[in-house]
Amino acid sequence: MESADAIIIGAGVGGLSAAAHLARAGRKVIVLEQDSHIGGTAHVFKRGGFIFPTGPQSITVPEYIADSLCELGVEKRLSFLRDRFQVLRGSMDIMISQPLDQLAEQLLENFPEERKGIHFVIKVLEEVITALDVLQPHDLIEQAPGCITDSTACAVLEKWGSFPALDLLDRHLKDQSLKDLLGSQGTSKTEMPVVLLAQMWRFMSRLGIWYVKEGIEAIPLLLSERLRSIGGDIRLGERVERIIVQDGAVTGVELARGTKIKARYVISDADYRETIEELLPPDAFPGNEREVISRMQLTSSAFTVFLGVKRDLVDLSAFRGDHLFVKLKEGKPVPWEIKKAVTEDFLQDEIWLSWWSRHEPALAPPECEALIIKVGAPFDMFAPFSGGGRGLHHERYYSLKEELADALVEAAANILPGLPGAVVVREVATPLTYKYWGHRSVGSVAGWSWRSGEQPKPWARSLIATKVPGLLMVGLQSFTRLFYGGMGTSMYSGKYASDIVLEKMK
Ligand SMILES: Cc1cc2nc3c(=O)[nH]c(=O)nc-3n(C[C@H](O)[C@H](O)[C@H](O)COP(=O)(O)OP(=O)(O)OC[C@H]3O[C@@H](n4cnc5c(N)ncnc54)[C@H](O)[C@@H]3O)c2cc1C
Numbered sequence: 001m002e003s004a005d006a007i008i009i010g011a012g013v014g015g016l017s018a019a020a021h022l023a024r025a026g027r028k029v030i031v032l033e034q035d036s037h038i039g040g041t042a043h044v045f046k047r048g049g050f051i052f053p054t055g056p057q058s059i060t061v062p063e064y065i066a067d068s069l070c071e072l073g074v075e076k077r078l079s080f081l082r083d084r085f086q087v088l089r090g091s092m093d094i095m096i097s098q099p100l101d102q103l104a105e106q107l108l109e110n111f112p113e114e115r116k117g118i119h120f121v122i123k124v125l126e127e128v129i130t131a132l133d134v135l136q137p138h139d140l141i142e143q144a145p146g147c148i149t150d151s152t153a154c155a156v157l158e159k160w161g162s163f164p165a166l167d168l169l170d171r172h173l174k175d176q177s178l179k180d181l182l183g184s185q186g187t188s189k190t191e192m193p194v195v196l197l198a199q200m201w202r203f204m205s206r207l208g209i210w211y212v213k214e215g216i217e218a219i220p221l222l223l224s225e226r227l228r229s230i231g232g233d234i235r236l237g238e239r240v241e242r243i244i245v246q247d248g249a250v251t252g253v254e255l256a257r258g259t260k261i262k263a264r265y266v267i268s269d270a271d272y273r274e275t276i277e278e279l280l281p282p283d284a285f286p287g288n289e290r291e292v293i294s295r296m297q298l299t300s301s302a303f304t305v306f307l308g309v310k311r312d313l314v315d316l317s318a319f320r321g322d323h324l325f326v327k328l329k330e331g332k333p334v335p336w337e338i339k340k341a342v343t344e345d346f347l348q349d350e351i352w353l354s355w356w357s358r359h360e361p362a363l364a365p366p367e368c369e370a371l372i373i374k375v376g377a378p379f380d381m382f383a384p385f386s387g388g389g390r391g392l393h394h395e396r397y398y399s400l401k402e403e404l405a406d407a408l409v410e411a412a413a414n415i416l417p418g419l420p421g422a423v424v425v426r427e428v429a430t431p432l433t434y435k436y437w438g439h440r441s442v443g444s445v446a447g448w449s450w451r452s453g454e455q456p457k458p459w460a461r462s463l464i465a466t467k468v469p470g471l472l473m474v475g476l477q478s479f480t481r482l483f484y485g486g487m488g489t490s491m492y493s494g495k496y497a498s499d500i501v502l503e504k505m506k
Pocket residue numbers: 009010011012013014015032033034035039040041042054055056057058059060238239240241269270271434438439440444445446474475476477485486487488490
């Protein structure tokens with residue numbers, strides 16, 4: 001039987017990062033990827049000359065990602081472009097990707113009567129951001145040895161760690177659009193604790209959110225090239241059906257056609273729940289731990305429309321940057337349980353419009369632009385249409401998603417006049433797409449829930465080392481918090497997991 005030091009399930013950023021670190025240390029690694037492409041959710045797809053991202057549109061901590069690639073021996077140095085974000089709601093039109101003092105100035109112009117509250121909330125955010133600046137993001141991991149070195153910073157994080165941002169905003173501000181903007185960087189009600197919110201503002205206003213100039217898929221592609229160049233083996237189209245456990249410890253994996261490969265370590269970049277509930281034998285994971293994982297809440301899913309448009313036929317002048325969050329009508333969003341495929345029902349949603357090809361003209365053919373429109377959407381509303389796999393869903397699903405996309409595009413035309421008539425290419429992704437193409441439980445797009453009740457502590461917990469000897473997890477869900485953003489945390493998880501394996505192999 002074939003054998004390796006470590007099997008990696010999945011060629012996403014987390015899996016490739018783990019594999020590259022191990023291969024660099026001279027270990028024999030095999031990456032098994034069920035899809036026919038590298039990169040997992042960081043893959044891009046092409047339609048009629050347009051290039052769209054399946055998942056991430058931008059990253060945080062570019063220097064960490066660039067340095068990690070360099071540490072692995074990747075010679076190419078990536079370049080990054082700062083993304084600009086804007087919130088538009090009624091008469092409020094604010095650029096939010098700016099230093100907090102400049103944001104405060106814009107807010108004071110819009111809400112002069114809220115001066116005291118704005119100053120107070122910004123002061124709290126700055127206090128927490130200053131505390132976060134003292135610590136390296138990985139110092140925020142609960143299990144890191146001696147993680148907290150600065151007691152003042154630690155005290156600030158402890159103080160605000162379990163404090164719901166909603167309470168802070170409700171106490172000090174009156175206007176709902178102002179509360180939503182400061183609480184969610186958009187037009188939705190906040191659900192986060194203050195520390196998480198401050199972390200988001202630290203990225204948005206200070207460190208920046210960045211587009212990868214060479215393309216978002218360049219990160220996994222560079223990782224895979226480097227891995228192959230140092231002897232790592234990546235096999236595409238190979239689905240792991242089962243993780244083999246003998247006498248309580250991992251001994252290898254079984255592939256779709258029954259082939260087995262032996263390994264002392266299996267590192268899974270697959271969805272956390274799926275790894276525990278479907279790939280492991282039912283008795284391998286301690287009962288209560290299995291239950292704890294299945295009860296942990298994930299972030300919600302999304303409904304996304306990818307558009308290729310003729311530039312002359314649509315007015316994009318509302319964009320002052322690359323991303324625009326808009327709420328077209330005041331009031332609570334129409335719940336998805338009763339939402340119909342009509343424009344009216346999307347007006348109260350937070351609609352995220354991205355002018356994707358503004359970063360790079362090559363993302364669209366000449367005289368065209370690539371746009372992305374997104375709204376949050378719960379998996380449960382699409383689950384009844386699921387047929388259990390790609391292309392297998394109920395017939396009504398395929399017509400419904402197009403009708404919903406028509407309505408959303410019409411709604412967006414309030415901001416981008418001419419949009420419906422300008423479309424030459426359209427693709428629609430629903431929570432079922434994020435589950436069956438993105439391979440994430442309930443189509444979740446941003447890891448574990450960010451809600452304050454579920455994240456009561458300021459520290460991220462590592463879920464990398466599991467209760468099953470030899471099984472480690474990497475990727476988006478391997479930490480309870482995305483302290484380096486999605487891709488950065490996945491990259492970091494690969495290093496973290498490989499360090500554990502190399503230490504044990506010594
Ligand atoms: C819609 C969406 C938007 C996002 N936006 C951002 C963003 O703006 N910024 C950001 O930093 N991050 C974002 N993320 C997160 C980001 O995509 C990930 O953090 C990052 O790409 C790394 O992912 P990962 O390592 O968790 O693996 P994934 O990308 O999830 O890849 C896992 C791989 O494992 C494979 N796999 C699963 N099961 C098996 C099996 N049984 N056998 C073989 N192979 C298997 C899958 O096919 C897949 O290729 C987004 C994600 C999504 C889905």
